[in-house]
Amino acid sequence: MVMPLANDELVITLSPSVTLTLRPSLRAAFRLAHSYSGFESLFQAISEGNLTAISDLITMTCADQLGWAEYARNEDPSMIPALMAAREQLLAFIPALCGVTNSDSEPQSGEPLSFEEYFTQLYQIGTGWLGWTPEATWAATAAEIINAKEGRVEMLAAIFGKRDDTETIDATKGMPADLRKEINAIGKGRS
Known part of the structure; x- marks a missing residue:
């Protein structure tokens, strides 16, 4: 399966x-999910025009922290209408925090994970399977981690061989069944 890289920035x-x-980023997603007890509360608050929620989303995800802080500090009278006008874009951005891309069209089976479990597993994949530093893992998006994991699995299959043209060797073979199930479920769009 070819999964295109998502342009998940807004x-x-x-x-x-x-x-x-x-x-x-994984760090922003984790903090927002924790602060709002999940993304449903964040989504609801932003859709209702809650300026704190809008500001939190921008603050935790903004690449130019200084530029955002300066803009927010200036108390420009057009700032609140501009933030309200950006709500639809911000609401459409929330799924990217979960690693959901437009190509995620088929529903996935399995037991749902809490966001804390999901982000913990993504962190473990980044620092464990992929060998990234903690900082690089926290800075990566969920979609980047999922894509990199898929690439790693394909690389292992290429190195250690395939059973046939469509089936790759399970890199989790030999692990306890519950751990295999959880690892293989990462990136399957569960939330």
Whole structure:
């Protein structure tokens, strides 16, 4: 299966001189999910126009922290209408925090994971399977980690062989069944 890399960053323009790039890093997703007890509460708060929730989402995902802080501090009278106008874009950005891409069209089976379990497993994949540093893993998006894991599995299958043209060797073979199930379920769109 070929899964295209997602362009999961969001660019929003709040004024002619303020354009921000939001990046759904694992760190931002984890903090937002924890702060709002999941993304449903965050989604609801932003859809209702809660300025704190809007600000939290931007603050935790903004690539230019200083630019955002300066804009927010200036108390420009057009800031609140600009933030309200960006709500639809922000709401559409929330699934990227979970690693959901537009190509995730088929429903996945299995037991659902809590967001804490999901993010913990993504962190373990980044630092364990992929050998990334903790900082690199926290800075990566869920979609990047999932894609890198798929690439790693394909590499292992290429090195150690395939059983036939469509089936690859299970890299989790020999692990306890419950751990195999959880690892193989990572990146399957469960939330």
